[in-house]
Amino acid sequence: MIEATAQRILDVRSKYPNAMLADLYDELTMPQDLRDAHKKNDRAAAAAYGFENLLDDESKIVAELMKLYEQLTNLD
DSSP states (O other), X not given: OXXXXXXXXXXXXXXXXXXXXXXXXXXXXXXXXXXHHHHHHHHHHXXXXXXXXXXXXXXXXXXXXXXXXHHHHOOO
């Protein structure tokens, strides 16, 4: 699912070949279809990690990702 939603982001961005990334990702000027594609990607990534209930709180998602990272890198 993440692969498909990430591809959708690339597909939408290709609709704006003359736009700079700074313009595409400016909070005020980001095209709605690109914003929607990113939201779908966010939901797919959250589902993959079991974070669906945290989508409204980025700091909690980062904290949970750090916990996973610590588990993966704890070689003791």
